[in-house]
Amino acid sequence: MSTEQHHISLTVNDRVTDAEVEPRLSLADFLRRHLSLVGTHLGCEQGACGACTILVDGESVRSCLMLAVQADGSEVETVEGLASNGELHPIQEAFRQKQGLQCGFCTPGMLMRSLELIRDNPTITHEEAREGLASNLCRCTGYQYIVEAVVDAASEMR
C-alpha cells in the first residue's frame, strides 16, 4: 500500500487549499478528515447512495468515488459553502419550509445535486426535479417534499 504523499492544490468553497495526501485518500475523506468539512456524508462508499455528492468544477460527483489527488486544481463546492453567515441559501430555505428532510443525512448531497439541477435548468418542473434527483437516495422522505422544495427554490432563485 503506497503511503507516499502527493501535493494537491484546490479551491474548496472559494478558499485555496494546499495539502499533502496519500494517493488512496478519497475526496470525501479528504474533505471530512483533513478539512473537517463533515457536512459531506458517507452512506455506502460505493457510489450508490449519493449522500457524498459535491460539486467539482460545477458538476456533481460522488466524492467517495473520486480520489483527492484527482481534485488537484479543481474548484470544489460543498454544503458548507451554501449559506453565508448563517443565512440559509434559497435551496436550504425551501427544504426547511417544505420539510424536505427528516434525519438530514442525505440532505447535503440532495442540496448540492439540487443546486446543480437548478443552475442547469432554472425553470425546472416537478417531473424534471424528480428525474434529476433519482441520483440520490433518501430513506426518510419518499422524495415528495424534496421535489417540491427544488421547484420552489428554483422559482425563488430566478
Place this chain on the structure above:
Amino acid sequence: MTVPAVREHTAEKNWIGKSIPRLEDRKFLLGRGGYIDDIVVPNMLEVALVRSIYAHARIVSIDTADAAAVDGVVAVITGAQAAELTDPLPDFGPDPANHPWRCLAVDKVRYAGEGVVAIAAESRAIAEDAAELVVIEYEPLEPLVDPLAALEQGAPLVHETLGTNVAFHREFTFGDVDADFEAADRVITDTLHWGRSGGQPIETVGAIADYDHATGMMSIHANSLSFTSYLFMLAGTLKVPSNKLDMHPVPAGGSFGSKLWEVKTPTIAGMLSKATGRPVKYVQDRMENISNGDHHGSDRRYDVQLAVMNDGTLRSIKIKTVEDYGAYIQFGVGHHGNALAQVTGPYKISSVFYDVTAVLTNKCQQGAYRGFGSEVGNWVIERMVDRAADELGRDPADLRRQNFIGPEEFPYFIPTGNVYDSGNYGGVLDTALELADYAGWRERQEAARAEGRHIGIGICTCQERSVFSATEFWFWFDEPAAPVSSMPESVTLDIDALGNVTATLYSCAMWGNSPETMVAQLVAEEFDLDPQTVNVVYASSNQGLPATGPGGSRFTVMVAGAIDGASGKIKSKAANIAAHLLEANVEDLAWVNGGFEVVGTPTARKELAEIAIQAHLFKHSLPDEIESGLEASHVYDHPYTTMPNDDRTDLGVFYPFMGHASHIAVVEVDPETGKVEFLDYTAVHDCGTMVNPRSLSGHIVGGTAQGIGTSIFEEFVYDSDGALQTPSFAEYVIPTSMDVPSLKIGHQETPSPYTPHGIKGGGEAGRMMAPAAISSAIEDALREYGVRVRRLPATPERIVDWIDDQE
C-alpha cells in the same frame, strides 16, 4: 391498573396542529448535524472487523501476528478474547443461555458476515489494511438457509447447546375458534410469504467509547440505543457497574427501528477502549450494516384460514406462521406479540387462533423494522379480506366497511385482549375513496382493459397500534411472568430568569422523527410561547431520568404526557409566586395568554418572565416554602396497560392507542416485463390529534416509500450456500425518486380519550399499509391471468413467473 379516566380535550389550540418548520432542520441544512462519524475525539482509534466468509463453519485457528505487526495497529482482539473481556450481549430471546450471542463469534460462525476479529488502529484505513492480514482457518459446516429444512429431524444445528433449531413455538386460542369455524359458510385458505427486508437508513450504526481507567467510567456516544431505563443490561455486557456507564445520544441519520437497541457496536467500541485505554470509534460500513447489523426485518411463511359467512361477515381467523429469525433471536418473538395487538385489523372478527414457530438459520438475525411485525400482520389480514371479496363477488371497499368496528363501539376489545381506544374507520375510508376518485378509477380501469392495458386498484384499511407497554416480549411464557412495564418517558422543563424555556430529553430521541419540534410545539401550547424559541437538549443517560425513546410510534404521546406533568408543576409554583406578587389568592388566578392574572381583573397580571426572574433571584421576598428556580421534571408512565391472564387466553391491554389508515394504490402492470408503475396513490391517516401535520405527512410519504420497497424491490437474498447476494446498495435496491409516486394525503382526527391532547402515534405510518394496498393493486391489474400476490417482494421477475405459471 384499570381503565384510565377519559380526558377532556380543548378544541382551541395555538400551536398544536400547526405545520411549523422543524426546529431540527437548520443544523442539518448547514451540514452541522453532528452525526456519530462527524465527531472526532483526540487520541481516538478506529475499528475494522474481520468478518466471516462462511455462513456456517467451525473456527479452527486464527493467526493475528501479521495484523498486529502493522504500523499503527494498537489492538487485535479475537472472539475468544472478546468473550473474556465482555459478557454476552443483552438478549430478550427465549433461552439466551443456550443460544448465546456475543459481539464476536467464538468457536464457530453462524452467518456470512459475522464478526470474528476486531482491530483498533490509528485510522480506519490502517485497521482495514491489518484486517486483510488476519489468517483464519475454517472448517465449513452445512449451511441452513431454508427454515423449513432447518425444522427437519437430523438437520445440522445453529446452536448445538439448544439441541434444536426451533427457538420458540407456541399456539394461542382467543375466543371460540372451533365454533366460529363450524358455523362459517365457507373457509378461505391461503399460503403467504413475506420476504426479508430491512430499515437500511442512509447512515449506519456507530459509537465512540471512552473508558477512563482512573474513574472506571465508560462514556459512549452512540447513534443507536434508546431504552435508557434498560442500559444496565449493556453495562453488564461491558462489565462496568451500571452507574458507571454513561450513554450520550447522538442524532441518528435514520433508523426505522434499526437503531432501536443496537448493542453490538457500542460493545465492540467499549471493549476496545477498555483494552487500549484510548477512545475508540467504530462506525459500520454499509456491507457490515447489511450483513452484520442485527436488524433484518420479518421473514415469514403463513398458512391462513379465514372463516366467513356468505353475507360477508368475517367470523374467525386461524394463522400459522413459521418465521426465519436468522442465527440469533435478540427480541424473541416480540414481533408476533406486536402483531397480536391488532391481529384482527379494523374488523369485528370474534376469535383468533395463532401458532408461531421461530426457526434459527444461518443468516443475519432480525431486529426491528418500522412496524415490528405488525405491518406483516396487516398485510396478511388484508390479503385474506381481498380473497374473501373475490370469492363472494363483493367490492373490496364494501366488504371492509361491512365488517368495520363502528365509531360508537369504542373502546373495543379484540379477541386477544388488547383494546382499541377510539376510531372512525368508515370516515377514513370515505375520505380515501373520494380523494382517490375510486369510482372514476374503476371506470378508467374498465376502459383501459378494453385497450389491453392492465390497471389495478388496491385498497387497504389497516391499523397502526401505538405506545407499547412491552408485555409483547414476555406474554409468550407462562413462567416467569413479570408485572406490566411502564415504559416511561421523562422531560425536564427549565424556565430561566428571563422566561426562556429549555426542555431536556432523556432518550436517544432524534432518528429523523421530530422530537424537538414536537416538544417545542407542546411546550409552546402550555406556556403561550413561540415554539422556535424553545431550546431542546438531550441528557446523557447517567444524568438521566427514566426513558424509553422512540419506537412503536410512542414518543410523541409519551413526551406529551411528560410535558403535561412538568408544565403543571411549573404553573402551580408560578401561580403561587404570582399570587404573592399580586397580593391575591392563588385560587383567584388563571393562566391567560402567557401569564397569570386575577380572574375578572386582567390588569392584575404577571407575565411568565416577571414570575421567572422573581423565582430565580428574589426568593427571600417570597413565602418560605417556595424554593428558588422555576423548573420541573416529570416522568410519564404508560397510561393504559393491564396484565395478561394466567392461561394466556387474554393478553391484556398492551398497545391501546389505535391509529388507522386507508391507502388506495392504482398501478399499471406490464405483463411482459413485470414492471409495476404507479398511476395514483392516496393515503388517509387518522392518528388522533396531530401536532405537526406536515411532519406526519412526511412520515406517511416516507413510510409508503419504504412499503413500496418492501412490496416490489427490497430483499436480503441468501443463496443455497448461505452467501448474502445483496450485500450493498447495488444489489439491495431501495426506491429512488422515480420509483415513488406523489401521494395524495388526507388526514382525519379522532382524538384518543386517554392521551394528552388526544394524540396517537403515527411514526411508522405508510409502511404499515402500503404493502397491503400495492399487493392488492398488482393482483387486481393481473386479474385476467388469475395471479395471486402471495409473496413479497413482487419483483418484476416474480410477476412474470406468476403469469407464466398461470398460463
